[in-house]
Amino acid sequence: MSLLGTLGAVSASVPAAEIPRADFSDTPIWLSLVKAVLLFALLMVQTLIVIWFERRVIGRMQQRPGPNRTGPFGLLQTLADGVKLALKEDLTPKNADKVMFVLAPIIAGAMAFVSFAIIPLGPEVSMFGHRTPLQLADTPIAVILVLAVAGVGVYGTVLAGWSSGSTYPLLGGLRSTAQVISYEIAMGLALVAVFLYAGSMSTSQIVAAQQHLWYIVPAFFSFAVYVVTMIGETNRLPFDLAEGEGELTGGFHTEYSSLKFAMFFLGEYVNMFTVSALATTLFLGGWQAPPGLAHINNGMLNQGWWGLLWFLIKLWLFMFFFVWLRGSLPRVRYDQFMRFGWKVMIPATLVWVVAVAFIRASQLNFLGSGTLRILGIGVPTATIVLIGVIAVIAMGVAWIVDGKRAEAHAHSARPPEEEIDPFAGGYPVPPMPGQRLREPSADRTPLTVGQAASGTTDHTQDHREVPRG
Structure with missing residues (x-):
């Protein structure tokens, strides 16, 4: 055993x-x-x-x-x-x-x-x-x-x-x-x-x-x-x-x-x-x-x-x-x-519980107490069950690893991120997934309170034309 x-x-x-x-x-x-x-x-x-x-x-x-x-x-x-x-x-x-x-x-x-x-x-x-x-x-x-x-x-x-x-x-x-x-x-x-x-x-x-x-x-x-x-x-x-x-x-x-x-x-x-x-x-x-x-x-x-x-x-x-x-x-x-909790701990613990359940079932003779003849050799039933459980665990680990590799490949093949203007709506907003902030240009000036309230989005005005009140 x-x-x-x-x-x-x-x-x-x-x-x-x-x-x-x-x-x-x-x-x-x-x-x-x-x-x-x-x-x-x-x-x-x-x-x-x-x-x-x-x-x-x-x-x-x-x-x-x-x-x-x-x-x-x-x-x-x-x-x-x-x-x-x-x-x-x-x-x-x-x-x-x-x-x-x-x-x-x-x-x-x-x-x-x-x-x-x-x-x-x-x-x-x-x-x-x-x-x-x-x-x-x-x-x-x-x-x-x-x-x-x-x-x-x-x-x-x-x-x-x-x-x-x-x-x-x-x-x-x-x-x-x-x-x-x-x-x-x-x-x-x-x-x-x-x-x-x-x-x-x-x-x-x-x-x-x-x-x-x-x-x-x-x-x-x-x-x-x-x-x-x-x-x-x-x-x-x-x-x-x-x-x-x-x-x-x-x-x-x-x-x-x-x-x-x-x-x-x-x-x-x-x-x-x-x-x-x-x-x-x-x-x-x-x-x-x-x-x-x-x-x-x-x-x-x-x-x-x-x-x-x-x-x-x-x-x-x-x-x-x-x-x-x-x-x-x-x-x-x-x-x-x-x-880590949802994608590693919980799945791994589920697999472990199933493995322990099969091990305990074989120890308590719920799976039979005899032996099976494989190629003329007597193999205890508990050993066969344990090998099967280990095989299932190995396949689960391989599936997780393949999923990680596919995710990494998809991430590397992702199209370039969309460039957005954070001040387009009058207030600075953070980028969403798949977006990146446009680099600030030299001719862009911050909005005044009046522009922000009115929704003005023209950021290309000369700084001398923007009131500083």
């Missing part, structure tokens, strides 16, 4: 149907409320730390100190910035829709915390005399809940841009909405491979199914796609196109100040923790110890509060990855980013 098939067989050694979900039978309501408060406090403290961490690491990369004055090693600088934001004047634009203007940051901030509720931070532990999982809640479709909450969070972005009553926030909101929705499609498709290997969408069952092999190995392509999409989902460099300072000032939150701006800022960093925690849960074994340490002392390092330690280590590796990208890569162009 192929390498992928062998790895998949190992990962499927424990059927998902035999893996119980997290048991909350000994968790009273008051204990769930306590865990919710502790989870909120954990996210808030980690947000304060990661902002300081990001500024210090990027400062180190750029050979400057970063925050180092407020508190030891500058640790209290983020807290001081938060107090400053709270004390700043809260401004609301005159043309803003005031209800939506206030509601948008609340949606963006609140939705960021909801997704973390289904993330298992560790195994069962003893809390206040009860045995309870280090997880707030779990459902049979927990991962789908995360995608649904992310979709609701988009409303905070688009409402912020629309309700501001300003041009640049509106453009930023539209760009961000298109970006997040586009990359959510590829993200959802990337997670399908994990569902196929685990046989479940419950986060606790997915973690338990990775006891022998983390899904980053058999679902390596899904992991690569998810990493790209989680950066686009959180509007982080090099994909922070909704907040391109050189293009849209501050993006959708340009008109926000004080605590409303702080809510967007908080939501962005909590979203970073959420997508990193989901990647840890789905691909890196969740709270389980690394394979070399998991069997030490009869699995002691996989029990109790040790799981929280391993989970946080993996989580902060992703956070360092976010920071490293921000300090290393320049911002991409918006059309490049969207083209």
